[in-house]
Amino acid sequence: MKIAEVGNIIEFRGGLQGVVEKVNENSVIVDLTFMDNYRDLELDQRTVVNHKNYKIVKESAY
Numbered sequence: 001m002k003i004a005e006v007g008n009i010i011e012f013r014g015g016l017q018g019v020v021e022k023v024n025e026n027s028v029i030v031d032l033t034f035m036d037n038y039r040d041l042e043l044d045q046r047t048v049v050n051h052k053n054y055k056i057v058k059e060s061a062y
Helices: none
Strands: 009-012 016-023 027-031 046-050 054-058
Touching: 009 027, 016 046
Parallel strands: none
Antiparallel strands: 009 016, 009 054, 016 027, 027 046
């Protein structure tokens, strides 16, 4: 399992996507405002996702 890095775009929980802001030991903190339909979904701005529960969609450009 590859662990995401800051700036990666990940997909989790049935199609939600976000940008990784911080990498912790067992999880990442993700900014959900990256999604075009963020406002329609009425979600919090950030969420925590366990490393086991996401896949990397796009590698960081940094």
